[in-house]
Amino acid sequence: MSQKPSAIIFGGLNTCSRALAALLVPPEGERLVSHLRIVDRFSVYPPTTYLGAEFPKVLAQPDVEYRQANLTVPSAVASAFDPPSGKAPYSYVFDLTGETNHDRSEVIAIKLTFTVARIIGLEAARRKVNAYVRLQQPVYETSDKGPHDEKEDVKPVRPLDVWWHETLRMLASIDDLPLVILRIGFVYGPYVEFGLYPLVITVASIYGYMNKPMKTPWGPGKDGVNTVHIDDVAGGLWACAAWMASLGRQQANLTAGEKIYFHNDKSKVKDIEGTCIPDAQPVAPVFNLVDDSEMTMAKGGSMITEFFGTTFEFYSFFENALAKLKLDDVVEEINEHHVGTWTEMLQTSNPPISQTPLDAYMDQWALSRRKLSYNNSKIKKVIGYKLKRPQFTHDALREVVDKWKAEGSWPVLEGR
Numbered sequence: 352m353s354q355k356p357s358a359i360i361f362g363g364l365n366t367c368s369r370a371l372a373a374l375l376v377p378p379e380g381e382r383l384v385s386h387l388r389i390v391d392r393f394s395v396y397p398p399t400t401y402l403g404a405e406f407p408k409v410l411a412q413p414d415v416e417y418r419q420a421n422l423t424v425p426s427a428v429a430s431a432f433d434p435p436s437g438k439a440p441y442s443y444v445f446d447l448t449g450e451t452n453h454d455r456s457e458v459i460a461i462k463l464t465f466t467v468a469r470i471i472g473l474e475a476a477r478r479k480v481n482a483y484v485r486l487q488q489p490v491y492e493t494s495d496k497g498p499h500d501e502k503e504d505v506k507p508v509r510p511l512d513v514w515w516h517e518t519l520r521m522l523a524s525i526d527d528l529p530l531v532i533l534r535i536g537f538v539y540g541p542y543v544e545f546g547l548y549p550l551v552i553t554v555a556s557i558y559g560y561m562n563k564p565m566k567t568p569w570g571p572g573k574d575g576v577n578t579v580h581i582d583d584v585a586g587g588l589w590a591c592a593a594w595m596a597s598l599g600r601q602q603a604n605l606t607a608g609e610k611i612y613f614h615n616d617k618s619k620v621k622d623i624e625g626t627c628i629p630d631a632q633p634v635a636p637v638f639n640l641v642d643d644s645e646m647t648m649a650k651g652g653s654m655i656t657e658f659f660g661t662t663f664e665f666y667s668f669f670e671n672a673l674a675k676l677k678l679d680d681v682v683e684e685i686n687e688h689h690v691g692t693w694t695e696m697l698q699t700s701n702p703p704i705s706q707t708p709l710d711a712y713m714d715q716w717a718l719s720r721r722k723l724s725y726n727n728s729k730i731k732k733v734i735g736y737k738l739k740r741p742q743f744t745h746d747a748l749r750e751v752v753d754k755w756k757a758e759g760s761w762p763v764l765e766g767r
Contacts, residue, residue, distance in 0.1 A: 574724075
């Protein structure tokens with residue numbers, strides 16, 4: 352029997368690292384790795400970010416280590432790669448770093464997304480790891496003609512998104528890095544409190560509580576907002592690492608490599624160390640990962656609101672036009688309808704809830720139009736990945752809500 356690889360996860364404690372760790376070293380069941388280290392900027396004792404009820408059980412196991420570190424410091428990253436005494440060097444690296452708060456400045460986006468990934472990528476190449484998997488959040492907008500495969504040149508929209516994309520170009524240009532890029536849809540699942548869908552689930556529950564329809568200005572709702580369950584994010588990351596370790600970068604590029612095109616401002620990249628020249632088209636293996644639901648705004652909104660006993664509707668033509676023209680102005684008005692009710696639901700819960708990671712406030716980013724439609728056939732055919740949660744269902748929503756209730760993050764209300 353061959354020895355199991357050792358793995359290190361950088362970043363993502365506030366996104367997907369917890370689920371990946373639970374897959375690699377489950378408290379019950381067979382481990383996939385011999386040793387796991389997780390490195391991020393947050394504290395876990397005491398926690399300075401949401402951890403969920405089950406992650407502390409993962410950390411309590413032998414040969415599992417959490418290290419708090421400043422990943423913008425090269426020496427801290429280099430030290431994180433040093434294995435514990437008597438343990439083999441880390442062979443699988445999972446890069447889940449990157450700034451996800453959309454209100455951050457471009458300077459912060461560069462530092463916490465591009466620069467951090469470059470430091471980790473260069474050190475991983477120097478250490479000659481067997482696999483380096485980069486998780487790419489849904490920072491792109493696709494055209495109306497979808498779903499889109501990995502060869503199509505999808506485009507980042509906001510400054511934060513542009514630097515997530517530029518990070519891929521930089522990593523792909525590191526020749527000795529066994530890089531695989533996993534490009535995901537909008538994540539949902541137990542203990543996932545970040546991103547679009549947890550917010551929509553929370554707000555839909557409020558409108559269900561008020562017995563009012565939940566509305567959006569973006570009719571008719573045919574735009575793709577493709578989903579992926581957190582279990583498949585974790586499973587896909589592991590499958591990509593094992594696939595790369597079996598091939599190496601050169602063969603992996605030949606099998607699944609895609610050109611990564613320039614979508615930045617030429618005047619900005621020239622001053623940032625490590626960026627590719629605009630004309631460069633670095634190549635790296637890229638895989639889309641979404642479920643088979645082919646989720647759209649209308650379909651997803653209807654499914655979620657139906658679960659909470661209400662409906663999903665679109666504003667009238669006049670209201671719709673006004674909202675699109677003055678989205679900045681209507682943000683507060685839209686939130687007035689439900690934010691106070693969420694507080695009421697928390698206070699009247701049995702027992703009352705004083706702290707929750709779930710927020711009901713929908714900022715301009717949350718209210719903006721989404722268009723993300725990916726084709727997921729490549730990861731199935733090339734890697735042989737089989738989706739664990741192929742469909743977005745009411746049963747999946749029930750699991751999400753029930754686990755939040757069990758840990759005291761979701762209101763328990765009579766008759767609901």
